[in-house]
Amino acid sequence: MARQILLNAFNMNCVGHINHGLWTHPRDTSTQYKTLKYWTDLARLLERGLFDGLFIADIVGTYDVYGQSLDVTLKESIQLPVNDPLLLVSAMAAVTRNLGFGLTANLTYEAPYLFARRLSTLDHLSNGRVGWNIVTGYLDSAARAMGLTQQPEHDRRYDQADEYLKVLYQLLEGSWADDAVLADRGQRIYARPDKVRKVHHHGEFYDVEGYHLCEPSPQRTPVLFQAGSSPRGLTFAGNHAECVFISGQDKASTRAQVDKVRAAARAAGRDPMAVKVFMGITVIVAPTERQALAKHAEYLRHASPEAGVAHFAASTGIDFAAFDLDEPIAFTQGNAIQSATRQLQENAWTRRRLLQQHALGGRYVTLVGDPEQVADELIAWADETGLDGFNLTRTVTPESFEDFIDLVIPPLQARGRYKTAYAGGTLREKLFATDHPYLPADHPGSTYRFAPAPASTGALHHA
Template identity: 50%
Template sequence: MKQILLNSFASFSVSHNHQGLWQHPRDQSLDYWRLETWTTLAELLERGLFDGLFIADGLGVFDVYGGGPEATIEHAVNFPKNDPATIVSAMAAVTRHLGFGITFNVIEELPYAFARRISTLDHLTHGRIAWNIVTGYLDSAAKARGIAKLMPREQRYAIADEFCELTYKLWEASWEEDAVLRDKARGVFADPKKVHRIVHEGEFFSLDAVHYCEPSPQRTPVLFQAGTSPSGVDFAGKHAECVFVNGPSTENVGGRVRRLRQAVADAGRDPRSLKVFASLTPIAAATDAEAFDKHAEYSSYIDSVGSLARLSAFIGQDLSTLDPDASISGIESNSIQSILENLTANGGRKVRDAANSLNPNGVQPMVVGSGATVAEEMIRWVEEADVDGFNLVQTVKPEGVEDFVTHVVPELQSRGAYKTAYAEGTLREKMFGAGAYTPDDHPSAKLRRAANAGPSAVAQPAADVNA
């Protein structure tokens, strides 16, 4: 049986997917800014043998609902939000195996500084870093960096493609494998003939520099991506090692998985090497009855205005203008394609149903029940949709995760569907059972091979740099 991979899905903010649960008396989301909140969560996830903590992020304030940010501010809709890269080192210090997937937007980052930050985190975590590559979906984020409007999706993915190419050059081609000597007797740290400057002149980026960090345990981080538009699928086929998908059913998600694996094959890579993670909200307890009681309790705290403010930003449509009993349909936007498809499929979801993210008839998959019930449903998704694992959406924090670790993990293990101990090595080695570096059929690996064969068109001897 396939071993299920698990990430816990979170955001460095008051609320994330299920708006309003921060008001629950047992929820600790208001302590989101305390470092202990995150180190405690990391320790809990490692106790549950989770593969990673997947942290969503983005700079734009949600300002589509009602034509402004007021609802977002009042209802704490992914607001305020802190920089997730800042908490990873602390969580890594209290864990040994847990991976950390951090979302970084290629439109908002500078490749050289970004490559340095990732290498630093990969060093500090001993190779447990993943990068969730996103291109953005909010005009407010574009305006925050001086751009009047978010550029079209196809252009964003063209930028992402070149951004990845450039960061691969820095991570893989600047330092040869045996460049670092650490020779105290001779006073030589590294061989300058094996450290090369990267020269890049592209459509969107230019660079002439040596990568500022020596090679980290993984060099290139584990690469996540979440786009399911045609451009996003093509991009995933070329670059992604893991893809995050969201859909209301195994049929819906299974179709997306097939398209993704075909795109990987079309790019000349092994389609079975792609790890696909489906979004899932679990609510678990000792018995089915207790879990349904907990679901009802949680549902009573769902904030419908906050939920619609979040969805409005996701699909680029102000849902405050629609009647609660109206169907969401006929929308074209530059925003998150998969969520838009989920909301408008089969004539469209009613606004009222979409406003409750814990509605069993909603667009976000959820499973409620005992540990055995939840485990069996997860296994069904793996078998029917061909996913490899799940990004588990948190509910009441940290109670929802504690319940999953207590009730579901042992059931998955008893069915042979989940590990009983961590493998050693980097995050990539743990997840793929192979080496610490990207596989030979990945575009980054070609740069690594070229660098270790000597200076190439993308790398020049560092001694050529004019001081």
């Protein structure tokens, strides 16, 4: 039986996310991102479409590389202003029953002890529908805003991330036993003292002594997402990630990326097929091919290629505005996103070529066609690359999601490639077709799970 395609809606708590400039389209509602109704309406819509999750990106810092200013960033609202993604979950969870929420949070600027409480709280309130997209940051503007002179070096950020996850595992998995909470009114015992344990962690980056502030949530550790594709990022993903988000431009290179993710998981002693790989993609669909092409042309008139290039400049750390339109862009090794700079290094890029690539305001693969054509292409991408699913970007909001749900979901379902109903359980149980809500046994986080300790200590000790 062919694998069913997994699907997240890809969004951000801001006006301009990936396909920049389309906030100017008369049917776009993204400027309403500050209202709860914008998000609760979206959550209801996605649940109607049986989406697995709403993946909410985030950024700490501002895109100030292009032209060495914020001018284009502010005029086009390139992920600025941007609000906190985690605060959206309670409202959206209240109006849905199955939709998952993948939440981006930068561990460089989040104390693990308090962040563990935020994750557990949201996992409780959503009844186990939360995932965390682990990012370490790449903007020097964020580092300066947070009191640093610049971002830590790329691989060192992952060293810190490894230790951060160890702290979280101890808090989320090991501080409270599954049966710690009795809530026994008669005995006046809410939680058993012998089943709650202090964490003692003294490492290179973190010193934590304390009890996790929350009782065990439905998943304990949320589903772990990650997007690093550098050699160090892949090692991190192999050890920790349950879902990996990649950015592909063609099927051959995407297949290679998927294979690297699987190999990293295998090298870490995990089941390589248990890691779900998603690719970002844009879809413009209409009842006929002619209508879809016309819609694409309409969207292009509102998109901002320059805003897309300004966004990409921050990803590479290279000021593309400093180059003439047809001047070859000189590659420089920096401390930004390595996959983005590698793309520049491996191709002869000019600013004109970048503007052409970002015609729709972003550089994700864009599928344009009628429902059958789009379904054909999504299936081909999944089958030829080994992808498990897609993060569907927005163009005109909420039109692009409505079109996909009404036009593309039915042919995918008719071919047996998309679910016709939600499975039960937590987000982890739904994504991995398991009846166990916790991290699997071959995941390193599971080794921190509460177990009887020697009576003399009653504590977890990890460095």
